[in-house]
Amino acid sequence: MTLAVAIMLTVITAATPLLIAAIGELVTERSGVLNLGVEGMMIMGAASGVAVAIVTGSSILGVLAAIGAGMALAAIFALLTLGLAANQYASGLALTIFGLGLSGVIGAPFVGVQREGIRRITIPWLSDLPVIGPILFRQDPFVYGSILLVVGVSWFLWRSKAGLILRACGENPVSAHALGYNVLRIRLYAVLFGGACAGVAGAYLSLVLTPFWTAGMTAGRGWIALAIVVFASWLPLRAMFGAYLFGGLIILQLHAQTAGVAVPSQFLAALPYLLTIVALTLIMAWRRGSGAGSIAPAGLGQTFTPDR
């Protein structure tokens, strides 16, 4: 296996949790809800996933538990912001802090417990192809799942009626409501979907990437996922590009270090956020020039209370 292939493989595993969480948040934000609690939902998924997998001995049950935990946290967020029309920014931040704390309590009995990670799926014959074999046909189930997720969400948002309605709720909730759509219910589904994705991303960390539990193991990946959504200007395929770009930066920096190149690693750690700002600035400058409006869903971050 050549070095380039090895680097590609590592980039894919580093990018996959970012991608899954970003796609979930993208759908949530397309419905007009900004959930800053990705980090909290992600780490709850990591803790619950590894806890259930250890207790039951089943990785599948672990992943299901992670989905459940992510959705449970998302449901709390939905209760606050949709049910009680609380401020989305404050509720999301609270969710992150809550998730980081609660996950520590859930994970405490499992600190240092060793567990076999989820294995890769090797597709016979195809995986023996040079270069593309190991990259495309020898991956863990999450990697395949994340690609399907991107394709599925793309199709859903732009090729299905339900997707159009969901985007309408994000662009103009008042009009969507006037047309007879239940904006709050649609937003609830979107928030729960975001929670489920964040949970799976967390499970990927604790069941595949580093198969054990430690407190705070998401280490800021939820925030990078949030940045990716903005970087991608709310488009799933661009989010995929963003996730692989940011994942690639992390890995290339490590390789540069092993080769003895002096790299300012603190600067590289800040690069995803910096790139997001640059991308956003460029897109906005271009759109202003052409007379188009903002690229963000127009109703993003605003609470909506249907008039009765």
Added chain:
Amino acid sequence: MNLNRRHILTGATALAASTALPRYALAADPMKVGIVLIGPVGDFGWSTMHDVGRRRMEEVLGDAVETTQIEAVAPPDFDRVVTQLVRADCKLIFTTSFSYFQPTIRMAEQFPDVMFENATGTSTLPNMAIYNARFYEGRYLQGVIAAMKSQTKQIGYVAAFPVPEVIHAINTVMRGAWSVDPEMRIRVVWANAWFNPGVEADAARALIDQGCDILCQHTDSPAPLQLAEERGIYGFGQASDMTRFAPRSHLTSSINNWGDYYASRAQAMIDGTWAPEDTWGGLDSGMFALAPFTNMTPEETAVAENVVAGLRSGEIDPFAGPIVNQAGETVIGEGETLTDDEIRAQNYFYQGIEVSMPG
């Protein structure tokens, strides 16, 4: 007794009330010892091993001591926690992180009647001792074993921060490796964290992909060793015996062992012989031990045991001259050796170590 911060607040109030009563049976009272931990007891590394040490002290001294341990204390909370321990009548307080070194000096000056001990600090006060173990001896041995085991002649080193403790460890690993095979090379990745399993694992992947077939780690999680197991190469454990994380890859671990030191220091307090010492114990002191060698041939084990004996007796001095730095300048010549203070301040790599400090 293992308390968190909230419990001790209520406990401190109760104790403050009880100390107001006349104390008739002073001699029979257990001496109270406080311990402040930087991480959670369950970090499976540094703080776990200090907790093991505390329990060993209780086992040795029995009813003569009573310990109060507070875990996961961030440096900003340190002063308050120590003040509470002092109010709770602790006479001897162990502060177990270099991050607590300056705060401990401050508290020692504020409470001259309480004796403090700081792990890995660099200077003492009349009521403040410092203690550390010569972990670099274990690093030298890791270098020797790595040179025997490596096919690609490249050691991968997952490092935390470019502080002297880590820098002299990297230098010492290579000293050990070169004693077997002068062709040995090292690659280093700075994880910029003592504990971040995801980054540690990615760093290990990068090192292995670059051709390293032995992993040393100077970070606390078992992630790099697990990666070594997954990729079928060899690695060393950190802080505690990590054999079970990598049954086919683990060679040995340096196991921190503070218990006997804690017991002897508490005993000295009881006897009234405590002095603010600067303790830096090596393999011969028992302050750290090595996990049983695994996945090594009898010949390799014999060489390793020889090196251990040499380090114990002082026959092998990892910091003997000549030492030449990366820039080619001679630091000390033949026949000289670095002093403890010079080792503690080491901020340069040796010639032949093609590693840059992170920017």
